[in-house]
Amino acid sequence: MGKGRIEAFTDGVIAIIITIMVLELKLPPSVDGPGLLSFLPSLLIYALSFLNVGIFWNNHHHMLHATREVSGRVLWPNLFLLFWLSLVPFVIRWIGEAGIVPLPVASYGFVLAMSAICYYWLERSIIAVNRHNGFLADAIGHEWKGLLSLGIYVAGMALAFVSPWIALALYFGNAMMWFAPDKRIERAARTQRTD
Numbered sequence: 001m002g003k004g005r006i007e008a009f010t011d012g013v014i015a016i017i018i019t020i021m022v023l024e025l026k027l028p029p030s031v032d033g034p035g036l037l038s039f040l041p042s043l044l045i046y047a048l049s050f051l052n053v054g055i056f057w058n059n060h061h062h063m064l065h066a067t068r069e070v071s072g073r074v075l076w077p078n079l080f081l082l083f084w085l086s087l088v089p090f091v092i093r094w095i096g097e098a099g100i101v102p103l104p105v106a107s108y109g110f111v112l113a114m115s116a117i118c119y120y121w122l123e124r125s126i127i128a129v130n131r132h133n134g135f136l137a138d139a140i141g142h143e144w145k146g147l148l149s150l151g152i153y154v155a156g157m158a159l160a161f162v163s164p165w166i167a168l169a170l171y172f173g174n175a176m177m178w179f180a181p182d183k184r185i186e187r188a189a190r191t192q193r194t195d
Contacts, residue, residue: 003070006078007061013082014057020089021049026096042096045108048172049092052112053085055178056119066136067126074125081118087111105167106160112171113153120146149174 025046028039060081091111094104120143127137152174160167 003064003067006070006075007064010057010060010078010082014053014085017053017086017088018050021046021053021092024089024093024096041100042092045092045095045168048168048175049088051175051179052171053088055175056081056085056115059119059178060122063123063126063136068130070126071129074122074129077118077122077125081115081122084111084115084118100164100168102161102164105164106157109153109157109160109167109171112174113150113157116146116150116153120150145177149177152177 025042026039028035030036088108088111091104091108095108098104123140123143123146127140130136152170156167156170156174159170
C-alpha cells in the first residue's frame with residue numbers, strides 16, 4: 001500500500017490539532033502590564049506545545065520520506081500517535097485554566113511520553129514493513145535519543161510534583177534536543193530517492 005494517504009491524513013489531523021491549540025488560548029484578562037503578564041504562562045505553554053507537535057510532525061514527515069510502503073501494521077501506531085497528540089490541546093487548556101501546577105503539568109508530560117512511545121512503535125512498524133529497504137533501519141540505529149527523550153518525559157512527570165517549572169524546563173530541553181531533523185533519516189530519504 002502506498003504512503004500518500006497516511007501522510008495526507010496525518011498532515012490534516014496535525015493541522016487540526018494546531019488549530020484547536022490556538023483556539024484554546026484565552027485572551028489576556030486586560031491590556032495592561034499585569035494582564036499581559038498573567039497571560040504569559042499560557043502563551044509559553046502554547047509555544048512549547050506548538051514546538052512539540054511540530055517536532056513530531058517534522059520527524060514523521062522525514063521518516064515517511066525514507067519509507068517505500070506502509071501496511072495495516074503501520075496504520076494503527078500512526079493512529080495511536082495522532083490520538084495522543086490530539087490530547088495536547090486538552091492538557092494545555094487545563095494548564096491555562098489551572099495554572100502552572102503539578103497535576104496538569106505532569107499530565108502534559110504523560111501525553112508527550114505516550115506520543116513518544118507511539119512514535120517509537122510507528123518507527124519500528126515502518127522498519128518491519130520495509131525490511132527489504134535497510135536505509136531507514138540503518139539510519140535510526142539503536143534509537144538512544146528516543147529512549148533518552150522518554151526518560152526526560154518521565155523525570156519531568158515526577159518532578160512536576162516538586163516544581164512544575166522544573167518539569168516544563170525539562171520538556172523544553174527535550175524539545176530542543178529534537179528541534180533539528182535527524183540528519184540520518186534525511187540521508188536515508190536521499191539515498192532512497194536515488195535508489
